[in-house]
Amino acid sequence: MTEQQPANQSQYDVVIIGGGMVGASLACALLPAICDHGLTVALVETYPLPENSEQALYQPSYDDRSTALSYGSRCLLQQLGVWQKLSEHVTPIEHIHVSDKGRFGAARLHASEHGIDALGYVVENAWLGRVLLQQLIDSRAVDCFTPASVSDIVQIAGDGGATCQQIKLQQGDEEQRLVARLAVVADGGRSPVCQQLGLDVHKSDYQQYAxxxxxxxxxxxxxxxxxxxxxxxxxxxxxxxxxxxxxxxxxxxxxxxxxxxxxxxxxxxxxxxxxxxxxxxxxxxxxxxxxxxxxxxxxTLQRIKEQVRPGLAVVGNAAHTLHPVAGQGFNLALRGLMALAESINNAAATNDNPGDFARLQAYFTEQQRDQDKTIAFTDQLLKVFGSDSALMKKARGRGLLALEFFNPAKQLFARQAMGLGDALPRMAGGDHS
CATH class of the missing domain: 3.30.9.10 (D-Amino Acid Oxidase, subunit A, domain 2)
Known part of the structure; x- marks a missing residue:
């Protein structure tokens, strides 16, 4: 049952729960709508965020963890206006080499064959996070609640009867309440908020560790x-x-x-x-x-079955986690959050509700296709190369040779690896340089 909205709480069009790479990227993607259409956005993060740009400087460490960015993700990060800064400390992937131990044949992809400078890029997570947060800090357009944890989230009736989400935050000894026309859950794998909401998850255990x-x-x-x-x-x-x-x-x-x-x-x-x-x-x-x-x-392969509800969307690792074999996890998440940002920005431009269920269902229908295709691509790689059957071993060798010498197959594989299997989402006001 939908509860009624009390008066003593802060109201926002969008509240993003989670300020990691996915949540911060979404907040950056909403900056045009904030500036052009008065969209109100809040970001909730468990850990303290930098208070100024000086705290977001590059601080390299040998042990920094990294993320593989596809060429398609570079295009999306250009739209966010962060690529120029980010590219100061990324490593271009100019070649990809795929092999099967003990079998003849290997597949090699080269950026020059596709007329681009790189098939993808490797970025240290800490640097990507700092660049995204610097964009938010410099904009002064997003209200940040940090460090803060979500103690409860419930569906309530907002103005005009529209469904909203009431989010209870714990900041030290203080409790705050936010009301969002759209709450976006981006708090990572094993999401505490998804567990609070009772969202069912489909889970497949690979019986492996990375x-x-x-x-x-x-x-x-x-x-x-x-x-x-x-x-x-x-x-x-x-x-x-x-x-x-x-x-x-x-x-x-x-x-x-x-x-x-x-x-x-x-x-x-x-x-x-x-x-x-x-x-x-x-x-x-x-x-x-x-x-x-x-x-x-x-x-594990995990996927939330109900990724949208009235006034609610789940994105990134909170919505789906993939095997890292094909390096597709963050790239899939980025395409999804950019599509959601496109939906929110369009709603803001026409003064519509970004949490309208029909709007969210339309967004998710498109994303479901991308998720299905990307998960199938990753899963099939594991099944084909993980099989011990003699027939499959021969097929793998032939498949690698086909990828190496049969151009249409190579082009198809390359486009999937580069994150260009489908048209990329667009956002208004981004840097397309």
Whole structure:
């Protein structure tokens, strides 16, 4: 049942719950509607955010975690007006090398074959977060509630009977209430807010863990991203640029491990782990020489079944988490939040309700197609390269050769990898340079 709205609370058109990469990106995407149409937006984040631009400066660390950005995501970040600043510290992926251990054949993609400077980019998460937050800080257009946690969220009746969301915040010893015509949940995987709302999730456990770390090798990475499929699981290496370094040989590693092996791999010495990595990956980069801090997390495919309700939308990892094998997670999230921003901006331009259920359903219908396609692409890669059948092993080798020498197949694979499988969402007032 919808509760009635009390008077003593702050009201917003949009409240974004979660100020990470997804939530901050959405807030940046709404800046044109804030400036042009008076849209009111609040951002709620558990952790303290920088108070000024000086706190958002680049502060490199060997162990910084990274995200793969597709070429399509670069186009969207240009629309947000952050790409020029962000590009100061990104590493272009000029080549992609896909191989299957023990099988003949490999697929190689080259940016030059597509008339572009890079197939994608690697960015350190901390830098991406700082650039997005700097954009918000400089705009002074979004009200930030931080550090604050959501203690409750309920559906209420707003002005004219429209459905709104009432969000109770805890900030230290103080409690605040916000009312939003549209609440956007962007608080990451295993979302506490989704759990509070009782949203059903479809979950598939891969019975694997990802071990992530940064590694250095003897040879320069040459701006090549490697995807190596092995009987024990895939290994990915993404090139990382090191400022003022004499040799560009640092890469971001995603090492897939079976559940029963992960504890041993996490606890073994640096040299023992590098030997295990060498055995899986081979010597394309020479000897591995250094291993940074290791982290691990379980790999699951999760998808919220009900991603929109009246006055509510769920985006990013809160809505869906993917296996990292194809590097599609943040890119899918960015396309989704940009499509939602397009819907909100259009509502603001005509003074309509951004949380109108029919509007949100139309947005989600389009996003569902993108999610289905991206999840199928990732899942099929795992099934094809994870099979032990002799027939499938032969098919894999032939498939890699087809990708290497059959141009239409290569073009299709490249467009999916570059995040250009469908038309990208647009937003008004973005930087399209």
């Amino acid at each position: 071990i992530v770390a940064n590694v250095s090798a003897e040879r320069n990475h040459g701006n090549v991203a490697y995807e190596r499929f092995t009987p024990d699981g895939p290994v990915a290496l993404l090139p990382l640029h090191e400022q003022d370094a004499p040799q560009q040989n640092r890469s971001a590693l995603v090492f897939t491990a079976a559940v029963e092996d992960v504890v041993d791999l996490m606890e073994m010495s640096e040299q023992a782990f590098l030997a295990a990595l060498q055995l899986r990956f081979g010597y394309r980069l020479g000897q591995f020489t250094h291993l940074g801090k290791r982290d691990s997390y379980p790999l």
